[in-house]
Amino acid sequence: MPRVKAFRAVRPAPANAQKVASVPYDVVNREEAAELAAGNAESFLHVVRPDIDLPADTNPYADEIYAKAAENLQRFLSDGVLQQDDSESIFLYRQIMNGKSQVGVVCCCHVDDYENNLILKHEFTRPAKEDDRTRHVMTLNAHAGPVFLTYRDDQGLNQLVDDAISSDPLYDFTAADGVQHTVWKIDAPSDYVAALTGVPAFYVADGHHRAASAWRAGKARREQNPDHTGDEEYNWFLTVLFPASQLNILAYNRIIKDLNGQSVDEIRSRLAEVGTLEPTDNPVPQNSGSFCVYLDGSWSLLRVPDESIDQGDAIACLDVAILEQRVITPIFGIDDVRTDPRIDFVGGIRGTKELEARVDSGDWACAVSMYPTSIQQLMAVSDAGEVMPPKSTWFEPKLRSGLITHLLD
Template identity: 50%
Template sequence: MPLIRAFPGLRPAAGRAADVAAPPYDVMNEAEAREMVVGRPWSFLHISRPEVDLPEGTDPYAPEVYAKAAENLAKMEDEGVLVRDEKPCFYVYRLTMGEHVQTGLAAVASVDAYDNNRIKKHEFTRPAKEDDRVRQVDALNAQTGPVFLVYPSTSVVDSTLAEISSAAPVIEVTAADGVLHEIWVVADKTTVARLTDAFDAMDALYVADGHHRSAAGSRVGAVRKADNPNHTGDESYNYFLTVIFPHNQMQILDYNRVVKDLNGLDPAAFLSRVGEAFSVETSDLPVKPSQPAEFGMYLDKQWYRLRLSGERIPSDDPVGRLDVSLLANNLIDPILGISDPRRDSRIDFVGGIRGLAGLEKRVDSGEMQVAFSFFPTGMEDLMAVADAGEVMPPKSTWFEPKLADGLVSHVLD
């Protein structure tokens, strides 16, 4: 079974991509999703967030929600808004966000490789979210949200994708956030074989974003395999939808923290405790860390630059040396008393796309008392954690730009 393979994608008909393309289902709340579909009857949100077509207050996990998604998908196919390619293809997918450009490959990846950790994970998943994605795939009989994978950059793949994307794309759409999405269809058998072989020679791929979707792909595959007495391994349920980018083109932004209180300390006592592990300098400007083990802190309308002493940084622990771990182990847990950031309501997380002003706003409003800015986690750090079979702390990475939903889907035959 190859690591990846081509597939007959379900995608927008010519001229319909702008009508269909939607942000990933999990980057907005229900109210925002309802607003986004106003005047957009063919938005893919009608499939990925079908509760927008049901009464407000509908449980998003109710059976009628998944049934509505299936109804909406069938309607988009019946009306010719979405069409399926007649033969297996790869799809080159390029994202352009300002000066940043990354070019990857949409393909389906092996469930067996995922189950055997050749497609490596770095996060825990939550059962409720996994169950939701399983029900969605079963209802649609299709995988519509691609898993964001990374491959170690290799010249064979990189040069092939660059050559293909030098032509005019078949899909070109600029999303509401200004990100340009472009897609090229790869139907030539020789090129498909070259890419398939190049990926099959790789030791591993890495899940960057989409742990719940990949876990759901594995679960759906296992159930359908068990239910099929004539299982061969070639069935479409043995694969899940992905877009795979080279590691050296990835853009990881900082994933910052805000905390509601100082754990019973007054600001002076808190700063004194922080100074036991960090050098502390005031700053007249917002602090955007420029290197690992450096942090910004915003407290009482004052920014501080924190630097952790070198002897506190473990050299042989791929998880412990992450900046998110360093701040947790030297400040957030021992000083602020937050030992389980997954469940503690006193801490919240702010994606770097919102900027440092987003941190200031949360603190100045009185909602939070202190904020921390981070240097972004490196792609090599993520890969090292996955290679070690370890798990990163929650909210360690924020990838930008995001993939769009609806530009290519995988139908399960």
């Protein structure tokens, strides 16, 4: 069973929570982050995107980036923007988006449980990004953003959470994007720890690079400590655990740079060999095994025959795998979607109008609107020890950074 524990959180005062809280580092580029943090010296973007405080041409992996992140975190601590709790606790974190609620338990998980696959993964990490996040953790001596985990629902734990969120919260605000963020502090966490310790496995929903970097930072700190006992705080990393039934996965759509030397009619002809292809006014597929393709200013619906999909194979039945194996590689000539610059990925939160705009601009030739991967499919892949194709899931809403931080000492 995976382990969890309470911790001494670093966090803002309630009156300052909305001002400090920021989007995660990896959902905005430098320009977007700078715009969001403009005029707000207390935005946690100064910690997770410290490049906004340096010249725009600074190498994103330069020493100055990590030094500035640590400097900004220390400034927040010395100025009282953030303070560390005197005692260990856990937290409940509720997000409400478009009327749908999800409530997670904020606690620490053990790095060994990540290594030993008690915390299951479903995607590969990229070395450069993993190196970056590991260095960020080590330089700050802190986990600045939580790893988004899920688990199969436990009714006892659900009841504990339901009872607790009827009380007054610690934080409660609605962000500019309309998502409501509410946090409760649990000073007597033993019942939650016991309930979570009884869960057979946790699953990484979002944050594979943060999880891998926490594990690597923990190993590095062990190697640096000749008196390592296993009880040190660096053996644990910051997580938020949500019950699977509450999670919202959006599509992760695809755009393709060119038609691989073919005409529009030739592409459509080849798509019609994959399944049924017909014009549509609805750019959002309604079922698994269906894809909406935007080409030459109009949408078409591609349906793959149900009997051709192996539902017994956790990977082969995924829409992202079907598209890759039957369309992306054979028709567009893209062999490795991880590295080929001729394909890119657009989170479903941006909508299909974004796909149309990208293609209509002339910068891209084709877009594919996907049906979302389900949480059941994600867990089946993880249980099988398999890895999903890249960019298979887009979770919303995103967890805010800066509300709760975990120090390694």
